[in-house]
Amino acid sequence: MNGVLYRVRESIGAVKQTEKVVAQYILQHPEEIVSMSVQQVAANCYSSPAAVLRYCKSIGYEGFKDFKLKLAGDLSIISLHDLEKEPLEPGASLENIMSVITNNNVQSLYESLQLLDKEELTKAYRLLVDAEKIDLYGVGSSYLIASDAVQKFMRINKVCTAYSDFHMQRVSAVNLRANDVAVAISYSGETKQVIDCIKVAKSQGAKVIAITKYADTAISSLADAVLFVAAKEDEFRSAAMTSRMATLNVIDILYTACAHEEYDEALLHLRRTHEIIQQSGEKGGRNS
Known part of the structure; x- marks a missing residue:
């Protein structure tokens, strides 16, 4: 497709x-x-x-x-x-809602897969592999995606941050350096807070990866690597449903590509994080 x-x-x-x-x-x-x-x-x-x-x-x-x-x-x-x-009509049955929501999410994933350029994807994950620090910027549901990315990449020992507070995003951006990477997440590609942060990051010499819709946007024009996602939202799905699914899928692709690039080391870190989480769970159970 x-x-x-x-x-x-x-x-x-x-x-x-x-x-x-x-x-x-x-x-x-x-x-x-x-x-x-x-x-x-x-x-x-x-x-x-x-x-x-x-x-x-x-x-x-x-x-x-x-x-x-x-x-x-x-x-x-x-x-x-x-x-x-x-689109879902007023009075739609639960079965119809189940079918439409699922199929629209699947369609978004299919279309996003075809929009992903292999060269841009390779450039993006190589930047992440070599990054000393990764900053992720997003507002609203895009911040939730950024937070999801942090918990993934930290498990393979990548230093990364995602702040919900805009001022902290700017503070983090101004402390980036030439070997660091900023990841801008915005489906519209025009989120002012995200644009501001990546401008600050670029001024410090950091590279920028943009995850956004297929269009010539402010964010894509500032990025060193652009990864496009597709979405089909209607009035009742304005909470970025399909775009969220498509963007999470791109994050999963980047994370997996980075992990496989340094397979043995990543596997070691994954085992260590799994063990420490298991230990904390056992302690919590004994103290309860």
């Missing part, structure tokens, strides 16, 4: 009007597009073949043929897994 329809949806607010009509037509007729020529698409959306080609290239494809090939692959997976679901 190539995340084609997600890229198209996200591009609508960023492309020119002549290309916007192409994107809207694709979203309305994805199945038909696969068997159409570039001239047919252009005629149907009152555009030009050149505009259709420009649009396909603007969202990362070599041309219209490459776009159609990737779209066909996406549609087959969507059909196989029944991923495309209508």
